[in-house]
Amino acid sequence: MSADRRFPDGFTWGVATSAYQVEGAWDEDGKGPSIWDTYAHTPGNVRNDDNGDVANDHYHRYVEDVALMRRLNANAYRFSIAWPRIFPDGTGRPNPLGLDFYHRLVDELLDAGIEPFATLYHWDLPQALQDTYGGWQGRETAQAFADYAGYVAGQLGDRVKHYFTINEFASFVEGGYRGVDVPVGGGRTVHLGAAPGLALSDAELKQVRHHAVLGHGLAVQAIRAQAPAGTKVGFAENVRVAVPILDIPEHVRAAEAATRDRNAGFMTVLLEGRYTDEYLASAGGRTPRFTEDELQVIASPLDFVGINVYKPGWYVEPADEPPGYHDIPINASHPKMHSSWHVFDPEVLYWAPRQMQSIWAAESIFITENGCSASDVVADDGRVHDSDRVMFLRACLGQLQRATADGVPVHGYFHWSAQDNFEWMDGFGERFGMIYVDFDTLERTPKLSADWFREAARRNAVV
Ligand code: NOJ
Numbered sequence: 001m002s003a004d005r006r007f008p009d010g011f012t013w014g015v016a017t018s019a020y021q022v023e024g025a026w027d028e029d030g031k032g033p034s035i036w037d038t039y040a041h042t043p044g045n046v047r048n049d050d051n052g053d054v055a056n057d058h059y060h061r062y063v064e065d066v067a068l069m070r071r072l073n074a075n076a077y078r079f080s081i082a083w084p085r086i087f088p089d090g091t092g093r094p095n096p097l098g099l100d101f102y103h104r105l106v107d108e109l110l111d112a113g114i115e116p117f118a119t120l121y122h123w124d125l126p127q128a129l130q131d132t133y134g135g136w137q138g139r140e141t142a143q144a145f146a147d148y149a150g151y152v153a154g155q156l157g158d159r160v161k162h163y164f165t166i167n168e169f170a171s172f173v174e175g176g177y178r179g180v181d182v183p184v185g186g187g188r189t190v191h192l193g194a195a196p197g198l199a200l201s202d203a204e205l206k207q208v209r210h211h212a213v214l215g216h217g218l219a220v221q222a223i224r225a226q227a228p229a230g231t232k233v234g235f236a237e238n239v240r241v242a243v244p245i246l247d248i249p250e251h252v253r254a255a256e257a258a259t260r261d262r263n264a265g266f267m268t269v270l271l272e273g274r275y276t277d278e279y280l281a282s283a284g285g286r287t288p289r290f291t292e293d294e295l296q297v298i299a300s301p302l303d304f305v306g307i308n309v310y311k312p313g314w315y316v317e318p319a320d321e322p323p324g325y326h327d328i329p330i331n332a333s334h335p336k337m338h339s340s341w342h343v344f345d346p347e348v349l350y351w352a353p354r355q356m357q358s359i360w361a362a363e364s365i366f367i368t369e370n371g372c373s374a375s376d377v378v379a380d381d382g383r384v385h386d387s388d389r390v391m392f393l394r395a396c397l398g399q400l401q402r403a404t405a406d407g408v409p410v411h412g413y414f415h416w417s418a419q420d421n422f423e424w425m426d427g428f429g430e431r432f433g434m435i436y437v438d439f440d441t442l443e444r445t446p447k448l449s450a451d452w453f454r455e456a457a458r459r460n461a462v463v
Contacts, residue, residue: 006461008404012115012412013457014076015069015434016369018122018167020052021421023082025059029097032088034124035135035176039195050427056419057442059101064444066108068435069418072450073457076115078236078368078414079105080122080167083148090126091144099155106159117414118156119164119236120149120219123172123194130196136173136208137200142215150222157227164236164306164368165216165223169209169266171238177208182341183314186332190340193425203286209265210288216270217297224300232303236368239267240313241352243345245328254318254325255351256359261323262313271360273299278323304411305362308369309352312345337372337392339423339430344372346395353400353408364411370396371416373423373430376447384436384447393452398462415453419444 020036027033040051058065069077083090085098102118109116125135133140153163174180175194183189200208216235223233242258244251260268264279273295280287315328335344349370356362372392376384397413404410420433428439434450437443455463 004405005398005401005463006459007401008411009460010411011404011460012076012366012414013074013453013460014078014115014117014412014414015072015074015418016078016414016416017058017418017421018080018119018124019082019085020055020122020124021417021423022056022058022419024052024054024057026053028059029085029101030088030095031082031098032084032090033127034082034084035127035130035195036124038127038130039197045195045197046425047427047429050422050429052422055422056437061442062105063108065419066105066112066114068444068446069114070112071446071454072418072434073454074114074418075457076117076412076414077109077418078117078119078164080119080124081152082124083121083145084124084126086152087126087144087148088128090129090132090141091147094151099152102152102156106156110159115162116160117162117164118152118160119167120152121145121165121215122167123176125196135196136177136211136215137204139211139214142211142218145215146218146222149219150226153223153231154226157231161230162232163223163227164234165219166212167236167368168238168308169212169216169235170240173205173208173212177205183330184336184341184343185330185334187329188332192341202283206265206283206286206288210290210294213266213270213298214290214294217294217300220300220302221297234302234304234306234366235270236306236308237267237270238308238310238369239263239352239356241309241348241355242314242316242325243312243348243351245315245317250318251316252358255316256355257323258316258325258327259313259355260359267360269295269298271299271305271362304364304366305356305360306366306368307352307356308416309348309367310370310372311341311343312348337388338375339373339426342372344392346392346399349396349399350403353403353410354406357408363409365409366411367400367413369414369416371432373432376420376431376436378436378438378445382445384445386447386449389434389447389449390452393449393456394462397456401462
Protein backbone atom coordinates (compact mmCIF):
# COMPACT_ATOMS: atom_id res chain seq x y z
CA MET A 1 0.00 0.00 0.00
CA SER A 2 1.67 3.20 -1.07
CA ALA A 3 1.75 5.74 1.76
CA ASP A 4 0.18 8.39 -0.46
CA ARG A 5 -3.20 6.61 -0.48
CA ARG A 6 -3.50 6.45 3.29
CA PHE A 7 -5.70 8.64 5.51
CA PRO A 8 -4.35 10.25 8.69
CA ASP A 9 -4.14 8.00 11.77
CA GLY A 10 -7.31 7.97 13.82
CA PHE A 11 -9.52 8.64 10.80
CA THR A 12 -13.19 7.79 11.40
CA TRP A 13 -14.75 5.26 9.00
CA GLY A 14 -18.47 5.53 9.57
CA VAL A 15 -21.81 4.67 8.07
CA ALA A 16 -24.95 6.79 8.33
CA THR A 17 -28.74 6.41 8.44
CA SER A 18 -31.69 8.38 9.81
CA ALA A 19 -34.60 7.40 12.03
CA TYR A 20 -37.53 7.73 9.63
CA GLN A 21 -35.60 6.07 6.83
CA VAL A 22 -34.72 2.86 8.72
CA GLU A 23 -36.50 2.44 12.06
CA GLY A 24 -40.09 1.56 11.20
CA ALA A 25 -42.17 1.02 14.39
CA TRP A 26 -43.83 4.28 13.45
CA ASP A 27 -46.43 4.19 16.20
CA GLU A 28 -44.87 1.89 18.80
CA ASP A 29 -43.97 2.50 22.43
CA GLY A 30 -45.75 5.82 22.65
CA LYS A 31 -44.17 7.51 19.64
CA GLY A 32 -46.16 10.47 18.29
CA PRO A 33 -46.70 11.06 14.58
CA SER A 34 -44.16 13.09 12.62
CA ILE A 35 -44.69 15.24 9.55
CA TRP A 36 -43.14 12.44 7.49
CA ASP A 37 -45.71 9.95 8.79
CA THR A 38 -48.44 12.33 7.72
CA TYR A 39 -46.85 13.17 4.40
CA ALA A 40 -46.06 9.59 3.37
CA HIS A 41 -49.52 8.41 4.43
CA THR A 42 -51.05 10.91 2.01
CA PRO A 43 -51.46 9.22 -1.39
CA GLY A 44 -49.51 10.70 -4.26
CA ASN A 45 -46.65 12.24 -2.26
CA VAL A 46 -44.12 9.37 -2.41
CA ARG A 47 -43.18 7.09 -5.30
CA ASN A 48 -45.42 3.97 -5.21
CA ASP A 49 -47.04 5.46 -2.09
CA ASP A 50 -44.26 3.85 -0.04
CA ASN A 51 -43.88 4.90 3.58
CA GLY A 52 -41.60 4.37 6.58
CA ASP A 53 -44.10 2.46 8.74
CA VAL A 54 -41.84 -0.60 8.71
CA ALA A 55 -38.86 0.52 6.57
CA ASN A 56 -35.85 -1.64 7.59
CA ASP A 57 -37.45 -2.54 10.92
CA HIS A 58 -34.19 -1.33 12.47
CA TYR A 59 -36.12 -0.59 15.68
CA HIS A 60 -36.41 -4.35 16.20
CA ARG A 61 -33.37 -5.54 14.23
CA TYR A 62 -30.72 -3.14 15.52
CA VAL A 63 -28.67 -5.98 17.05
CA GLU A 64 -28.29 -7.65 13.64
CA ASP A 65 -27.62 -4.24 12.04
CA VAL A 66 -24.86 -3.36 14.48
CA ALA A 67 -23.26 -6.76 13.80
CA LEU A 68 -23.37 -6.00 10.08
CA MET A 69 -21.70 -2.63 10.66
CA ARG A 70 -18.98 -4.36 12.57
CA ARG A 71 -18.39 -6.66 9.63
CA LEU A 72 -17.89 -3.53 7.51
CA ASN A 73 -15.09 -2.51 9.90
CA ALA A 74 -17.02 0.70 10.57
CA ASN A 75 -15.77 2.38 13.73
CA ALA A 76 -18.59 4.92 13.92
CA TYR A 77 -22.33 5.03 13.27
CA ARG A 78 -24.23 8.23 12.53
CA PHE A 79 -27.91 7.63 13.32
CA SER A 80 -30.68 10.08 14.09
CA ILE A 81 -32.99 10.30 17.04
CA ALA A 82 -36.70 10.54 16.29
CA TRP A 83 -37.88 13.61 18.17
CA PRO A 84 -41.50 12.31 18.32
CA ARG A 85 -40.30 9.16 20.09
CA ILE A 86 -38.85 11.30 22.89
CA PHE A 87 -41.51 14.04 22.96
CA PRO A 88 -44.60 12.63 21.20
CA ASP A 89 -46.16 16.12 21.08
CA GLY A 90 -42.90 17.96 20.43
CA THR A 91 -42.73 19.47 23.92
CA GLY A 92 -43.88 18.60 27.42
CA ARG A 93 -43.38 15.27 29.12
CA PRO A 94 -40.70 12.93 27.70
CA ASN A 95 -41.61 9.36 26.75
CA PRO A 96 -39.20 6.99 28.56
CA LEU A 97 -39.97 4.07 26.24
CA GLY A 98 -38.82 6.09 23.24
CA LEU A 99 -35.55 6.99 24.91
CA ASP A 100 -34.98 3.36 25.93
CA PHE A 101 -34.56 2.36 22.31
CA TYR A 102 -31.59 4.72 21.94
CA HIS A 103 -30.11 3.51 25.24
CA ARG A 104 -30.20 -0.05 23.88
CA LEU A 105 -28.79 0.98 20.51
CA VAL A 106 -25.94 2.98 22.06
CA ASP A 107 -25.01 0.11 24.40
CA GLU A 108 -24.96 -2.31 21.49
CA LEU A 109 -22.74 0.01 19.46
CA LEU A 110 -20.26 0.56 22.25
CA ASP A 111 -20.07 -3.17 22.92
CA ALA A 112 -19.19 -3.62 19.24
CA GLY A 113 -16.47 -0.95 19.38
CA ILE A 114 -18.50 1.47 17.23
CA GLU A 115 -18.65 5.13 18.29
CA PRO A 116 -22.19 6.58 18.28
CA PHE A 117 -22.68 9.95 16.51
CA ALA A 118 -26.25 11.15 17.05
CA THR A 119 -28.14 13.53 14.76
CA LEU A 120 -30.94 15.29 16.61
CA TYR A 121 -33.04 16.46 13.67
CA HIS A 122 -33.25 14.51 10.45
CA TRP A 123 -36.56 15.99 9.27
CA ASP A 124 -39.15 13.99 11.27
CA LEU A 125 -40.70 16.95 13.09
CA PRO A 126 -43.44 16.07 15.58
CA GLN A 127 -46.74 16.67 13.75
CA ALA A 128 -48.06 18.57 16.77
CA LEU A 129 -45.49 21.34 16.16
CA GLN A 130 -46.53 21.57 12.53
CA ASP A 131 -50.17 21.87 13.56
CA THR A 132 -49.57 24.40 16.32
CA TYR A 133 -46.81 26.62 14.96
CA GLY A 134 -46.60 25.85 11.25
CA GLY A 135 -43.41 23.87 11.98
CA TRP A 136 -40.27 25.94 11.48
CA GLN A 137 -42.40 28.91 10.45
CA GLY A 138 -42.77 29.50 14.19
CA ARG A 139 -39.93 30.62 16.42
CA GLU A 140 -41.46 28.35 19.08
CA THR A 141 -40.27 25.32 17.11
CA ALA A 142 -36.66 26.52 17.38
CA GLN A 143 -37.02 26.74 21.16
CA ALA A 144 -38.78 23.36 21.37
CA PHE A 145 -35.93 21.83 19.38
CA ALA A 146 -33.36 23.19 21.80
CA ASP A 147 -35.31 21.87 24.79
CA TYR A 148 -35.51 18.41 23.22
CA ALA A 149 -31.82 18.45 22.16
CA GLY A 150 -30.63 19.44 25.62
CA TYR A 151 -32.78 16.77 27.24
CA VAL A 152 -31.45 14.01 24.96
CA ALA A 153 -27.82 15.06 25.38
CA GLY A 154 -28.35 15.08 29.14
CA GLN A 155 -29.74 11.53 29.05
CA LEU A 156 -27.28 9.97 26.60
CA GLY A 157 -24.30 12.21 27.25
CA ASP A 158 -22.44 9.70 29.44
CA ARG A 159 -21.99 7.50 26.33
CA VAL A 160 -22.73 9.64 23.25
CA LYS A 161 -19.92 12.15 22.84
CA HIS A 162 -20.74 13.57 19.38
CA TYR A 163 -23.95 15.31 18.28
CA PHE A 164 -25.10 16.82 15.02
CA THR A 165 -27.91 19.26 15.67
CA ILE A 166 -29.64 19.49 12.29
CA ASN A 167 -29.23 17.52 9.09
CA GLU A 168 -29.29 19.39 5.76
CA PHE A 169 -30.96 22.71 6.53
CA ALA A 170 -31.27 23.46 2.83
CA SER A 171 -33.08 20.20 2.02
CA PHE A 172 -35.85 20.30 4.55
CA VAL A 173 -36.37 24.07 4.42
CA GLU A 174 -36.22 24.63 0.66
CA GLY A 175 -37.69 21.21 -0.17
CA GLY A 176 -40.38 21.17 2.50
CA TYR A 177 -41.54 24.78 2.51
CA ARG A 178 -41.52 25.37 -1.24
CA GLY A 179 -39.84 22.61 -3.29
CA VAL A 180 -36.54 23.12 -5.06
CA ASP A 181 -35.42 22.80 -8.69
CA VAL A 182 -31.97 21.23 -8.95
CA PRO A 183 -29.99 21.71 -12.21
CA VAL A 184 -28.93 18.40 -13.74
CA GLY A 185 -27.36 19.56 -17.00
CA GLY A 186 -28.36 20.97 -20.36
CA GLY A 187 -30.66 23.51 -18.69
CA ARG A 188 -32.82 20.74 -17.22
CA THR A 189 -33.82 20.63 -13.58
CA VAL A 190 -35.48 18.07 -11.32
CA HIS A 191 -38.01 19.18 -8.75
CA LEU A 192 -37.43 17.94 -5.19
CA GLY A 193 -40.06 18.33 -2.50
CA ALA A 194 -40.42 17.12 1.08
CA ALA A 195 -42.77 17.15 4.07
CA PRO A 196 -44.68 19.23 5.05
CA GLY A 197 -45.15 20.05 1.34
CA LEU A 198 -45.81 23.80 1.59
CA ALA A 199 -45.34 26.50 -1.06
CA LEU A 200 -44.14 29.65 0.68
CA SER A 201 -42.88 32.89 -0.86
CA ASP A 202 -39.19 33.91 -0.93
CA ALA A 203 -39.72 36.29 1.96
CA GLU A 204 -41.52 33.69 4.09
CA LEU A 205 -38.76 31.19 3.35
CA LYS A 206 -36.20 33.59 4.75
CA GLN A 207 -38.02 33.50 8.07
CA VAL A 208 -38.13 29.69 8.07
CA ARG A 209 -34.39 29.55 7.35
CA HIS A 210 -33.76 31.93 10.20
CA HIS A 211 -35.73 29.79 12.64
CA ALA A 212 -33.85 26.68 11.52
CA VAL A 213 -30.41 28.20 12.09
CA LEU A 214 -31.64 29.71 15.34
CA GLY A 215 -32.88 26.28 16.44
CA HIS A 216 -29.40 24.94 15.77
CA GLY A 217 -27.74 27.68 17.86
CA LEU A 218 -30.16 27.32 20.76
CA ALA A 219 -29.63 23.55 20.66
CA VAL A 220 -25.84 23.95 20.78
CA GLN A 221 -26.23 26.02 23.92
CA ALA A 222 -28.69 23.57 25.47
CA ILE A 223 -26.39 20.63 24.76
CA ARG A 224 -23.42 22.45 26.28
CA ALA A 225 -25.51 23.21 29.35
CA GLN A 226 -26.82 19.66 29.88
CA ALA A 227 -24.21 17.23 28.53
CA PRO A 228 -20.90 16.44 30.26
CA ALA A 229 -17.90 18.67 29.53
CA GLY A 230 -16.04 17.48 26.46
CA THR A 231 -19.21 16.64 24.48
CA LYS A 232 -18.70 17.64 20.85
CA VAL A 233 -21.32 19.41 18.76
CA GLY A 234 -21.71 20.49 15.14
CA PHE A 235 -24.22 20.35 12.29
CA ALA A 236 -24.46 18.29 9.07
CA GLU A 237 -25.17 20.63 6.16
CA ASN A 238 -25.40 19.92 2.43
CA VAL A 239 -23.35 22.95 1.51
CA ARG A 240 -23.62 23.92 -2.16
CA VAL A 241 -20.08 23.93 -3.46
CA ALA A 242 -18.85 25.95 -6.43
CA VAL A 243 -16.16 24.00 -8.28
CA PRO A 244 -13.45 26.04 -10.05
CA ILE A 245 -12.83 25.34 -13.72
CA LEU A 246 -9.05 25.74 -13.31
CA ASP A 247 -7.06 24.79 -10.25
CA ILE A 248 -5.19 28.09 -10.16
CA PRO A 249 -5.46 30.81 -7.50
CA GLU A 250 -7.85 33.25 -9.29
CA HIS A 251 -10.31 30.47 -10.07
CA VAL A 252 -10.03 28.96 -6.63
CA ARG A 253 -10.74 32.35 -5.03
CA ALA A 254 -13.70 32.96 -7.34
CA ALA A 255 -15.16 29.59 -6.37
CA GLU A 256 -14.73 30.38 -2.66
CA ALA A 257 -16.57 33.68 -3.06
CA ALA A 258 -19.38 31.94 -4.93
CA THR A 259 -19.75 29.23 -2.29
CA ARG A 260 -19.89 31.81 0.48
CA ASP A 261 -22.55 33.87 -1.32
CA ARG A 262 -24.81 30.98 -2.32
CA ASN A 263 -24.88 29.52 1.18
CA ALA A 264 -25.70 32.82 2.85
CA GLY A 265 -28.95 31.63 4.47
CA PHE A 266 -27.33 28.62 6.18
CA MET A 267 -23.61 27.84 6.24
CA THR A 268 -22.44 31.44 6.02
CA VAL A 269 -24.60 32.76 8.85
CA LEU A 270 -23.93 29.64 10.94
CA LEU A 271 -20.18 30.16 10.74
CA GLU A 272 -20.01 33.97 10.55
CA GLY A 273 -22.94 35.14 12.65
CA ARG A 274 -24.08 37.64 10.04
CA TYR A 275 -26.27 37.73 6.98
CA THR A 276 -24.50 39.04 3.89
CA ASP A 277 -25.76 42.36 2.46
CA GLU A 278 -26.73 40.59 -0.76
CA TYR A 279 -28.76 38.05 1.17
CA LEU A 280 -30.60 40.73 3.12
CA ALA A 281 -31.34 42.60 -0.11
CA SER A 282 -32.69 39.48 -1.88
CA ALA A 283 -36.42 38.66 -2.08
CA GLY A 284 -37.27 42.32 -2.60
CA GLY A 285 -35.32 43.34 0.51
CA ARG A 286 -37.70 41.49 2.84
CA THR A 287 -35.42 40.58 5.71
CA PRO A 288 -36.18 37.90 8.25
CA ARG A 289 -37.08 39.22 11.70
CA PHE A 290 -33.91 38.75 13.73
CA THR A 291 -31.88 40.36 16.48
CA GLU A 292 -28.14 40.78 16.99
CA ASP A 293 -28.40 38.47 20.01
CA GLU A 294 -29.93 35.77 17.84
CA LEU A 295 -27.06 36.05 15.36
CA GLN A 296 -24.64 35.39 18.20
CA VAL A 297 -26.61 32.35 19.28
CA ILE A 298 -26.70 31.06 15.68
CA ALA A 299 -22.91 31.29 15.45
CA SER A 300 -22.26 29.58 18.81
CA PRO A 301 -18.77 28.05 18.65
CA LEU A 302 -18.73 24.47 17.31
CA ASP A 303 -16.37 21.55 17.69
CA PHE A 304 -16.53 20.49 14.04
CA VAL A 305 -18.16 21.23 10.71
CA GLY A 306 -20.15 18.35 9.19
CA ILE A 307 -20.87 18.39 5.46
CA ASN A 308 -22.95 16.06 3.33
CA VAL A 309 -21.25 15.93 -0.06
CA TYR A 310 -22.79 14.16 -3.04
CA LYS A 311 -22.47 16.40 -6.07
CA PRO A 312 -20.97 19.64 -7.34
CA GLY A 313 -23.25 22.64 -6.72
CA TRP A 314 -22.17 24.24 -9.97
CA TYR A 315 -19.03 25.45 -11.76
CA VAL A 316 -17.58 28.96 -11.85
CA GLU A 317 -14.93 31.10 -13.53
CA PRO A 318 -13.59 34.43 -12.29
CA ALA A 319 -15.15 37.63 -13.71
CA ASP A 320 -13.97 41.25 -13.68
CA GLU A 321 -17.38 42.64 -12.66
CA PRO A 322 -19.04 42.08 -9.26
CA PRO A 323 -19.54 39.60 -7.70
CA GLY A 324 -16.19 38.47 -9.18
CA TYR A 325 -17.31 35.17 -10.70
CA HIS A 326 -19.80 33.86 -13.17
CA ASP A 327 -21.56 30.53 -13.38
CA ILE A 328 -20.77 27.83 -15.92
CA PRO A 329 -23.84 25.68 -16.62
CA ILE A 330 -23.65 21.92 -16.19
CA ASN A 331 -23.35 20.32 -19.60
CA ALA A 332 -26.18 18.14 -20.92
CA SER A 333 -23.79 15.20 -21.28
CA HIS A 334 -22.23 15.57 -17.82
CA PRO A 335 -21.98 12.10 -16.17
CA LYS A 336 -24.60 11.20 -13.59
CA MET A 337 -25.21 8.55 -10.98
CA HIS A 338 -28.56 6.76 -10.74
CA SER A 339 -30.66 9.29 -8.76
CA SER A 340 -32.28 11.92 -10.98
CA TRP A 341 -30.46 14.79 -9.24
CA HIS A 342 -27.07 13.15 -8.91
CA VAL A 343 -24.55 14.92 -11.15
CA PHE A 344 -21.21 13.12 -10.76
CA ASP A 345 -17.93 14.86 -9.97
CA PRO A 346 -15.75 13.17 -7.35
CA GLU A 347 -13.58 16.31 -7.08
CA VAL A 348 -16.27 17.90 -4.94
CA LEU A 349 -14.93 15.65 -2.13
CA TYR A 350 -11.71 17.63 -2.48
CA TRP A 351 -13.15 21.14 -2.91
CA ALA A 352 -15.88 20.95 -0.27
CA PRO A 353 -13.66 20.36 2.76
CA ARG A 354 -10.91 22.54 1.34
CA GLN A 355 -13.36 25.44 1.07
CA MET A 356 -14.56 24.87 4.64
CA GLN A 357 -10.96 25.41 5.67
CA SER A 358 -10.15 28.30 3.34
CA ILE A 359 -13.41 30.27 3.67
CA TRP A 360 -14.25 29.63 7.33
CA ALA A 361 -11.00 28.37 8.88
CA ALA A 362 -12.67 25.08 9.92
CA GLU A 363 -10.29 23.12 12.12
CA SER A 364 -12.19 19.83 12.25
CA ILE A 365 -14.31 18.55 9.38
CA PHE A 366 -16.41 15.42 8.99
CA ILE A 367 -17.93 14.22 5.74
CA THR A 368 -21.24 13.36 7.35
CA GLU A 369 -22.68 11.81 4.16
CA ASN A 370 -21.52 10.73 0.72
CA GLY A 371 -22.82 7.91 -1.43
CA CYS A 372 -24.97 7.11 -4.43
CA SER A 373 -27.99 5.04 -5.39
CA ALA A 374 -27.67 2.24 -7.91
CA SER A 375 -29.92 -0.23 -9.74
CA ASP A 376 -28.96 -3.05 -7.40
CA VAL A 377 -30.36 -6.59 -7.66
CA VAL A 378 -29.36 -9.88 -6.09
CA ALA A 379 -27.76 -11.86 -8.95
CA ASP A 380 -28.04 -15.61 -9.56
CA ASP A 381 -24.81 -16.13 -7.63
CA GLY A 382 -26.46 -14.51 -4.58
CA ARG A 383 -24.25 -11.39 -4.79
CA VAL A 384 -25.04 -7.74 -5.51
CA HIS A 385 -22.55 -6.47 -8.11
CA ASP A 386 -22.69 -2.70 -7.52
CA SER A 387 -19.65 -1.89 -9.64
CA ASP A 388 -20.80 1.72 -10.08
CA ARG A 389 -20.86 2.29 -6.31
CA VAL A 390 -17.35 0.81 -6.04
CA MET A 391 -16.21 3.23 -8.77
CA PHE A 392 -17.94 6.11 -6.95
CA LEU A 393 -16.37 5.21 -3.61
CA ARG A 394 -12.85 4.88 -4.95
CA ALA A 395 -13.12 8.12 -6.94
CA CYS A 396 -14.64 10.13 -4.06
CA LEU A 397 -12.36 8.79 -1.35
CA GLY A 398 -9.37 9.30 -3.61
CA GLN A 399 -10.25 13.00 -3.73
CA LEU A 400 -10.91 13.12 0.00
CA GLN A 401 -7.54 11.53 0.67
CA ARG A 402 -5.97 14.19 -1.56
CA ALA A 403 -7.57 16.86 0.64
CA THR A 404 -6.10 15.29 3.80
CA ALA A 405 -2.70 15.04 2.11
CA ASP A 406 -2.94 18.80 1.38
CA GLY A 407 -3.45 19.42 5.09
CA VAL A 408 -7.22 19.90 5.11
CA PRO A 409 -8.35 18.74 8.59
CA VAL A 410 -10.87 16.05 7.61
CA HIS A 411 -11.29 13.71 10.56
CA GLY A 412 -13.80 11.22 9.25
CA TYR A 413 -16.11 9.96 6.55
CA PHE A 414 -19.64 8.55 6.94
CA HIS A 415 -20.98 6.58 4.02
CA TRP A 416 -24.64 7.05 3.12
CA SER A 417 -25.88 4.54 3.69
CA ALA A 418 -25.25 1.48 5.80
CA GLN A 419 -28.26 -0.22 4.20
CA ASP A 420 -30.80 0.45 1.47
CA ASN A 421 -33.64 2.40 3.06
CA PHE A 422 -36.61 4.73 2.57
CA GLU A 423 -35.34 7.43 0.21
CA TRP A 424 -37.94 10.13 0.97
CA MET A 425 -39.94 11.08 -2.13
CA ASP A 426 -38.38 8.16 -4.01
CA GLY A 427 -39.64 5.63 -1.46
CA PHE A 428 -37.78 2.32 -1.67
CA GLY A 429 -37.06 2.97 -5.35
CA GLU A 430 -33.52 4.33 -4.90
CA ARG A 431 -31.05 2.04 -3.13
CA PHE A 432 -28.16 3.84 -1.37
CA GLY A 433 -26.87 1.04 0.87
CA MET A 434 -23.68 -0.98 0.93
CA ILE A 435 -26.02 -3.66 2.25
CA TYR A 436 -28.95 -4.72 0.10
CA VAL A 437 -32.34 -5.01 1.80
CA ASP A 438 -35.17 -7.13 0.43
CA PHE A 439 -38.13 -5.03 1.56
CA ASP A 440 -40.50 -8.02 1.44
CA THR A 441 -38.48 -10.36 3.65
CA LEU A 442 -36.20 -7.70 5.27
CA GLU A 443 -33.25 -9.97 4.55
CA ARG A 444 -29.92 -8.09 4.39
CA THR A 445 -27.19 -8.96 1.83
CA PRO A 446 -23.84 -7.11 1.77
CA LYS A 447 -22.98 -5.77 -1.69
CA LEU A 448 -19.62 -5.64 -3.49
CA SER A 449 -19.20 -2.08 -2.16
CA ALA A 450 -19.31 -3.52 1.38
CA ASP A 451 -16.14 -5.48 0.50
CA TRP A 452 -14.56 -2.24 -0.71
CA PHE A 453 -15.43 -0.31 2.43
CA ARG A 454 -14.37 -3.13 4.76
CA GLU A 455 -10.93 -3.25 3.21
CA ALA A 456 -10.51 0.53 2.96
CA ALA A 457 -11.47 0.93 6.62
CA ARG A 458 -9.12 -1.90 7.64
CA ARG A 459 -6.17 -0.35 5.83
CA ASN A 460 -7.22 3.27 6.46
CA ALA A 461 -6.56 3.90 2.78
CA VAL A 462 -8.05 4.08 -0.70
CA VAL A 463 -8.08 0.54 -2.11
C1 NOJ B 1 -29.18 13.40 2.23
C2 NOJ B 1 -30.11 13.09 3.35
O1 NOJ B 1 -29.60 13.54 4.56
C3 NOJ B 1 -30.48 11.62 3.41
O2 NOJ B 1 -31.58 11.52 4.27
C4 NOJ B 1 -30.76 11.10 2.03
O3 NOJ B 1 -31.27 9.80 2.04
C5 NOJ B 1 -29.48 11.17 1.22
N1 NOJ B 1 -29.08 12.55 1.12
C6 NOJ B 1 -29.59 10.60 -0.20
O4 NOJ B 1 -30.45 11.38 -0.95
